[in-house]
Each structure stands twice: as C-alpha cells, then as structure tokens.
Amino acid sequence: MFIRHATIEKNVILMVVLTLITVSIGGLVQIIPLFTIESTIERVDGVRPYTPLEVLGRNIYIREGCYLCHSQQIRPFKDEVERYGHYSLAAESMYDKPFQWGSKRTGPDLARVGGRYSNDWHVAHMISPRAVVPESVMPAYPFLATRKLEFDDIAQHLKALRAVGTPYTDEMISNARADLEAQVNPDADPTALEKRYPRAVVGKFNGESAEITELDALVAYLQMLGTLVRFGDLPPDRLRQ
Known part of the structure; x- marks a missing residue:
C-alpha cells in the first residue's frame, strides 16, 4: 500500500x-x-408569495438599505425567542430574492414586526423616528410619505419574479394592478385579493396622503412580516427545520 x-x-x-x-x-x-x-425547503402552511403592494414595499425596503441595520432572522436561542418571537423557518423566506436575513442589528429584528405596531405608528416612525423612539439612531424618511408609488409595470414585475421561481399564477399577474389598489383602499371589496393572498393586510397605511405613496407600500410589507405562519397550528416535526 x-x-x-x-x-x-x-x-x-x-x-x-x-x-x-x-x-x-x-x-x-x-x-x-x-x-x-x-x-x-419544506413547505409550511400559510407561506405565500408577496402581494403586489408588498413586492413594491420590499423593493423600497431594499432600496433604502433597511437590511443594513435590521435583520429578519430570529435564531433558535432562548433570549432571541423571548424578545422577538418564534425562531425563523426556512420556508418564511423562500420567496425572498434576495433574502433579507441581514448581518447586524443596529435596530431590532423585524422578522415578527407585522401587527406589533399600528399603521400610524409605522408612519410616524418613518417620518420622524425619534418622535416615537427617543433613543433611535435611525435616519428619517419623510419623503416616502409624499412620493407617489410607481406601479404601472407591476404585472411585468410579477412575471419577472415568476421567471425566477415565485409561483405567481396568470390570474395573479392579470389582476396585479387591481389587487394593489384594493389592498390600499379600505372601502374596496378585498374578497378577491384575500382569496389570492390570504391574510393580506388591507388599509390606507399612510394617512398623510390621499395618493398611493411609497410609504403605503413599505408599511404594507412591514405589517405582513411574521404573520403568515400560525406556529401554534404546526406539529413539532414541522418546526424542526
């Protein structure tokens, strides 16, 4: 040998x-x-593609570099779970391209921020962070409250996401604009929207403007984070990912 x-x-x-x-x-x-x-990635009940409004809100989140100071990944440690909620599952970010796990926490983790604060709180926080959190070092984003959201090409946007693996159907793509407008209009009938996107949060998120603004989209995205999976309904073997 x-x-x-x-x-x-x-x-x-x-x-x-x-x-x-x-x-x-x-x-x-x-x-x-x-x-x-x-x-x-094992599929988990409740996880769905982003609504058209959430897609654009996520784009703004990335554009403004929010991932540089906020993570979206709760590790399976006791102190993190007690502070932020159930640890993150792989399935929760299966439609993120790119993922938003982040690499540091200048601000708190946002994986479970959906529903934790009101729409008005988020709007006030984005316009003037220290007005609601005096010790915050986050920069202000008041321009988002007045900048009109551009969504004429939202159907093409969903087509592009489908090309890289997000399972948007032809029905979702053809109704993309209508679904976006319905989600930000509390007086509209949300039945069709909620059928295509269960648990979508509906409302005029930015009350500072009658138009659909970039802040509407960003708050819609934040209010969805961590709300899709009902962890109490999952058997233990589905949680060990």
Missing part, C-alpha cells in the same frame, strides 16, 4: 487525475440527489 502511495505522490499528473476523480465522485454523491426533489 505504501509503495502505491509513493508512486502516486511522485507522479504529479497521476495525483492530479486521481484527485479530480475523487472530488468528482464526492460532488456527484452530494449533487445528484438534489435533482430528485422539487425543493430543498
């Missing part, structure tokens, strides 16, 4: 060839099984 090793170690070309063969076999053993399953 030692003699064979000596032969291999003295022959650079032979060592390279054998190394490549070994690495290839190991790689195939790991990769091939992945082609036999639809997804590496």
